[in-house]
Amino acid sequence: MPGVDPGARGAQGSPVSTKTSVRTGYRYRPERLGSRYDALVVGSGIGGLTAAALLAALGRRVAVLEQHYTAGGATHSFERAGYDWDVGLHYVGDMGARTTLRRMMDFLTMGRLEWAPMDAHYERFFIGARVVDAVAGRTAFRDNLLVHFPREGAAVDRYLALVDQVARGMRAFSMERTLPPWLALLARPWLRRQQPPGLARSTWDVLAQLTAERDLIAVLTGQWGDYGLPPRRSSFVVHAMVARHYLNGGHYPVGGAWRIAECALPRIRAAGGEVFTYARVERILAPGGRVRGVRMADGHEIDCDCVISDAGAANTFGRLLPPEVARAHGLDRLLAQLQPSLGHLCVYIGLEAAAVELGLPKTNFWIYPDNDSDAALARFLADPSGEFPVVYISFPSAKDPDFERRRPGRATIEIIAPVPWSLFAPWAGTTWGRRGADYDALKNAYGERLLEHLYAKLPQLRGRVAYHEVSTPLSMQWFCGAPHGELYGLEHGVARMQARWLRPRTPLAGLWLTGQDIVSCGIGGAMMGGLATALAVAGTRRMMPVMKQIFG
Incomplete structure (x- = not known):
């Protein structure tokens, strides 16, 4: 079984990873499952990992089921062409002092993850x-x-x-x-x-x-x-x-975002649990109006009367539950009241020079055409060939003091912009990496437009980009299971914040929600969603000793 060396230490006494890959988790096979679990968590985003770790602290055996080849959800990282990038974590607040969020993060990662200030x-x-x-x-x-x-x-x-x-x-x-x-x-x-x-x-x-x-x-x-x-x-x-x-x-995790999942795994495993990858859940089983487990993509069924979904409300009620069960509990009507959040494009950039040499800042760039973002977004959604309403540029290799050790003489940049799902919907249902020349041409054209925004702000980078690739909402759908490639689950408008049904406990006995659809999006919001779910599942009284351990 894979593991990490809790005794590994860097030159300054800080915890470091000895792994050479940014992948983490244990590959699912039916014979690797335990005989019994107290809870199943669908999805290994930070909300799911937090809920699993808190329940594990009570001695509960939890299996986290992740469809991707690596754990972490939006906090996972990937490698390509000698570079590595984080896909969903670009910076985190409240990490510089002993805040509620920092205490929660230290609990989840067992104090083995350091945070570098921007x-x-x-x-x-x-x-x-x-x-x-x-x-x-x-x-x-x-x-x-x-x-x-x-x-x-x-x-x-x-x-x-x-x-x-x-x-x-x-x-x-x-x-x-x-x-x-x-x-x-x-x-x-x-x-x-x-x-x-x-x-x-x-x-x-x-x-x-x-x-x-x-x-x-x-x-x-x-x-x-x-x-x-x-x-x-x-x-x-x-x-x-x-x-x-x-x-x-803002702060950045030393070693990259994937380290969150790597550091959290030992806590879940200590209670006999595991985080399985390549573990796609096809159906939440609910005979007789109560959850009884899940059916995997290979047809294997795992029995458990507590299923926590970190797959988002839309996925949970719209795909994972049998349609007749969702209708019987009115979940389809509740879901129809809210809209999915926006999709996005991301250009992942690799450069063959260190961040210091290139003059990359530890500062995020937010580029707006004018001071009316509502009008700019409306124009762009009506005509995506027009000006982007916002372009965000992040410099992860500059933020991460461990990057130069991992990738000497190299640097990375990420550029993100919103995009309507409808632009790439014609390729929905196609296989990642095999979507055809028209799809590649379209996304690469948008990628070139975004690169021009980078060159306009940092002209010294023109001609220095050695590698780049572009992700679309279809990437979010493929790797994270977002139904419409949405970045932040349900849209964070007024209606969403007033929807009292967005809570850990669902109308279906034994089914719980966690993650960014509970409190709010982002690393901190999803983590607080995990805390809320663990409190709801276990009860405040039972969870109180763990809360005292975390918060003192």
Whole structure:
């Protein structure tokens, strides 16, 4: 059985991986399964891994079933042509101090994963011709904004106060989702009074009451790509959670995102569990209106009366459950009320020179054509041959201090932009790597357009790109099982945040949800979804000793 050496240490005493591959997990075969499991987790994203690790800490034997060749979901990495890239993790907030999220991450990874800070100027927003940075730390963030918007001090202060209020209110929001239905109903009057402000309002509605300065609103919402919707369409609560998450800057996992899953595996295995790869679940079995296990793609059935789905609500209710079961519990009607989030393109770039030599920053670039992202996105969705509404550029090899050791004399860059599913839908159902010349020509044309955005900001890189490839929403569908290639599960609008049925406990006995559809998207949001699910499955009283171990 594969494993890691918990005693491996780097030159500075920091945990490092001794593996030569970024793949992790144990390849599924029926004969490798245990005789009994206390829970099955469908999908090995960070929400599923967190729920599994917390249950394992209670001594419960958990099997995590991952369809991909490696564990980690959106935190997995891949190798090609002598480079490696992270597919879904580009930076994480709240890792620089002993925050709730950092304590949860240290628990999941058993303290074996270090986090490297990005530059103090961790975000750079290009709003048309205007350039404004986000600077780490509340005071520095505010002071830098006032350099660019000297008359907007009161608006910025009110904004930061609202962001803090949302953070406090999210405790009640999350608590309501973990309580049994009868208790949540009894506690609802109190919980509603504690709910975060702006729960029923868009980001634009809130910010437009604070300021009429459109460029300031564009800067404050300059991270909307982190939750997938521009100001008029996004929930202010989601915006505020993301804004506060990054207020003290961004961090990057030393060694790459795949290390999260690698470090989490020993905790799950310690209780007799395992994380299986190549383990595609075809059906959640629910005879008689109660979950009884899963059927694998090879036809093998695994019996278990507790199934936790980290595959997303759309996948769980729309594909994994038998249609008649979903209809009987009204799950199809609930799902029809919400939309999937946007898909995306990503250009994975390799360069034959080190990040320092190339002058790559530890700063994210967000490039906008103007200060109206809603109009820009609407134009692009109507005509995808037009200007991108946002282009995000990340420099992972600059952020990761271990990259030069792994890949000496090399560097990587990733460029991301939204794209409508309809553009690539004609190739849905085709096999990855075998979609034909027309598909390759289309995605590569978009890739070239995105490369021009990189060269416009860092002209020294023109002619230095040694390798690049382009992923599309079909890549998300193939590798992560997203039905429409969506990046963030269900769309993070106002309706989604008001949908009380998006909770760990489903109407079907024995079936639970976890991951980014519970609280919010992103690494932190999905991890908190895993915590909420473990609390709901085990009960707060039983989980309390583990909570004390994590949070003190």
